[in-house]
Amino acid sequence: MKKSGLTDSELLLLGLVAEMPRHGYELELVIEERGMREWTQIGFSSIYFVLGKLEKAGLVLAEAPAGSKARKTYSLTALGRETLVAQALELLGSFRPTYSSALLGMVHWPLMPRTEALAALRNRLQMVSAEMERVEGIRCERQPLPDFVEALFDFLAGQLATEKAWIAQTLDYLETKP
């Protein structure tokens, strides 16, 4: 595979086409339904642009049935499947640490006025709690989900829970510190 492979939106679209052949508009609906816009940059107009790129690269096949108003159906090619599987394996199998904005804020703790810094942490705690509720709400709304998607939500929920515990513990310590 060449360079760093597919972009996030290319990978996602390829995955949706891999499930079953779909039209562009159908892809738009699925992206909306699964809330994929939350974690990828993919606009409505860019769907067709990305599909065009995938088609040119030989990863998807676009077929327009006869008829004046017929819409193109996109399906996965063998090369597309191979590329998708290779990249998904690569993403799942390698770990790249990501750093939270909390670290870049926290590292300047001595510079910030104490009350404001504590208030900022409390605010962060509230935001994390709200996010936990939101994610849980989405998870319930999308039931039933296949187990691998549940695992994905477990990951998100676990990260948020860890962050929440960290803030609570840190706040507790810093508030008590003489």
Add this chain to the structure above:
Amino acid sequence: MDLTKDRKKLKELYLPDTEDFVLVDVPDLFFAVVDGEGSPEEEGASAAIHHLFKTIYPIRREARKRMGKSFVEPPPEMLYWADDMRDLPLGNKERWKWKAMVVLPDWADESQFSVEDGNAAPTVRAERFKEGLCAQIMHVGGSQGIPTLLERLYTQYLPQQSLVPAGAYHEIYLDDWHRVAPEKRRTVLRQPVRFVGA
């Protein structure tokens, strides 16, 4: 019966062979159920299944926590019948009645259902029932392939075994139709039966 503790039975009931119909004994199981009428292909049935799974979400969540790696995803199931049972093989779907169901763990009860704020939602209830002797087969493919199989069941397999239908026709959907192409979808087709004269 808690099927997750008997993997052999679980496989026997939910992963039958695609080759031919087989007879199985379906034990007493515990379900969350929504009732409906009319063609299952219309919006009503898929809305019922979605509502059903939302309602049991707290139970599913608790089950995943309690059971860890031994948790098994319960698939959506549908029972179909009609006042005149001939409407079933004839495909007069507007006269069909159905139940959308999902298996619940034994410790669950209705007090653990999530509560919907809207009142338009259909009622979900917990129900225990036993299908007993059933003929079943795994169908892989779209729903257009099902009538041929059912014809084989009702006109060949059952008469050859001296069996007659005895209860609502049952389908179990093992794949998410939003994510799996029609030709790859697995559906268990199940028909409760009894021996002629029994």
